[in-house]
Amino acid sequence: MLSWQHAPSVPTVAFESIVQAAFESTNQPAHQQDAHLPTEHRSRALDKPNGPSIVPILASTTSSLSSAASSSSVDAGITDAKEASVDTRTQDELQAMDMELIQLRERCAANEAAWHDLQAACEDQRNVNRQQIEARSAVKMDDLRDVQQDVAIRHQTLDMLADASNNIAKLQDMCAKSSAHLMALAEEWESHRLPLVQELEAHAATQVHRVVRSGETLVEKQAQRHLLERKYDAMAKGINRSMYTLRIMDIIKQVHKQKADIQKVVKDIRSVHKQINVSSEKLKRSEAIVEERLFQAAKDDKLRPEKKKLYIECYRLFTTIRELFDQLIACVAEAGKRDNQCRDLEIWISQMAHHVNLTNLDRIHQDMTQVKHENQALMHEIQAISMATP
Numbered sequence: 001m002l003s004w005q006h007a008p009s010v011p012t013v014a015f016e017s018i019v020q021a022a023f024e025s026t027n028q029p030a031h032q033q034d035a036h037l038p039t040e041h042r043s044r045a046l047d048k049p050n051g052p053s054i055v056p057i058l059a060s061t062t063s064s065l066s067s068a069a070s071s072s073s074v075d076a077g078i079t080d081a082k083e084a085s086v087d088t089r090t091q092d093e094l095q096a097m098d099m100e101l102i103q104l105r106e107r108c109a110a111n112e113a114a115w116h117d118l119q120a121a122c123e124d125q126r127n128v129n130r131q132q133i134e135a136r137s138a139v140k141m142d143d144l145r146d147v148q149q150d151v152a153i154r155h156q157t158l159d160m161l162a163d164a165s166n167n168i169a170k171l172q173d174m175c176a177k178s179s180a181h182l183m184a185l186a187e188e189w190e191s192h193r194l195p196l197v198q199e200l201e202a203h204a205a206t207q208v209h210r211v212v213r214s215g216e217t218l219v220e221k222q223a224q225r226h227l228l229e230r231k232y233d234a235m236a237k238g239i240n241r242s243m244y245t246l247r248i249m250d251i252i253k254q255v256h257k258q259k260a261d262i263q264k265v266v267k268d269i270r271s272v273h274k275q276i277n278v279s280s281e282k283l284k285r286s287e288a289i290v291e292e293r294l295f296q297a298a299k300d301d302k303l304r305p306e307k308k309k310l311y312i313e314c315y316r317l318f319t320t321i322r323e324l325f326d327q328l329i330a331c332v333a334e335a336g337k338r339d340n341q342c343r344d345l346e347i348w349i350s351q352m353a354h355h356v357n358l359t360n361l362d363r364i365h366q367d368m369t370q371v372k373h374e375n376q377a378l379m380h381e382i383q384a385i386s387m388a389t390p
Contacts, residue, residue, distance in 0.1 A: 287322060294318060 160167040297303070298311040 290318060291315070 294311060294315040298315050
């Protein structure tokens with residue numbers, strides 16, 4: 001690339017050459033200068049004065065210099081334009097090469113991904129083929145074992161044909177032993193199966209009983225729920241919270257009072273039991289001593305017969321009294337049990353009375369009146385029959 005400082009060298013050389021040519025032309029004679037002109041031009045030149053004329057020479061020199069400068073500037077512009085076009089074309093080529101490189105990289109990446117996919121597909125196909133081959137080989141091996149077993153059986157059969165009668169007897173013996181072994185195994189299996197079947201049946205019966213009991217419990221819960229719903233519907237809805245609080249406090253006071261009474265009764269019962277135990281121990285010791293004394297006195301031969309009979313009678317009366325007291329204690333215990341049963345029955349009746357609603361109570365009253373009328377009719381019939389019989 002040319003520099004701007006070297007551009008003026010061309011017009012300078014041209015200017016020097018032009019000036020030198022002008023001076024040489026001025027120093028030549030007129031006839032030498034006009035020798036190359038035609039005849040008419042020579043006559044005109046002869047008419048002019050013979051002195052040197054520098055003005056036209058300078059004018060021509062100036063025009064030559066301007067034309068040389070313009071030509072040099074044009075050459076420099078052309079050179080710069082060429083260089084700019086070369087740079088632009090080089091940049092375009094570089095951009096095109098970059099785009100082509102990017103496309104090549106993308107193609108390379110796509111080809112690499114496709115190669116990996118193809119490799120994975122080949123590996124999968126290889127695994128599938130291996131599995132299929134292994135499965136086929138396993139099937140073929142099973143078939144081969146079956147064929148080998150069949151061939152071995154046929155060989156044994158062919159070997160046994162030489163002595164058929166003895167071998168048939170042996171086979172029959174083996175079949176009999178196998179059947180006996182199978183029968184023994186069946187009996188053993190039955191001995192194991194029956195307890196399991198019984199256990200299974202018992203478990204099934206237990207499950208059925210549990211289901212039935214759950215159904216009964218569900219029915220009872222539903223009846224209790226309906227009863228509570230009816231009670232809730234029958235209750236007054238305008239009762240405020242303070243009334244419920246007062247009732248709850250009264251119930252709590254009654255519960256505390258009942259607990260105190262129960263503790264007092266339990267304490268009294270314990271003291272009574274303690275006194276009873278002490279008295280029973282004393283009574284047992286006294287009975288043992290009295291029985292021993294009476295027995296020794298009745299057994300003594302030194303006493304008179306009348307007195308001995310009295311001691312014997314006392315001993316009998318003593319044993320009778322002890323038996324009567326034992327019976328009395330048993331009666332008292334039985335009476336206590338009956339009282340407890342009566343109390344439990346009364347509590348149960350009170351609970352059932354709370355459970356029974358008004359309609360059922362009316363129906364029960366009607367049934368009771370009907371039963372009473374039937375009883376009165378039966379009593380009249382019995383009285384009539386008794387009066388009719390002599």
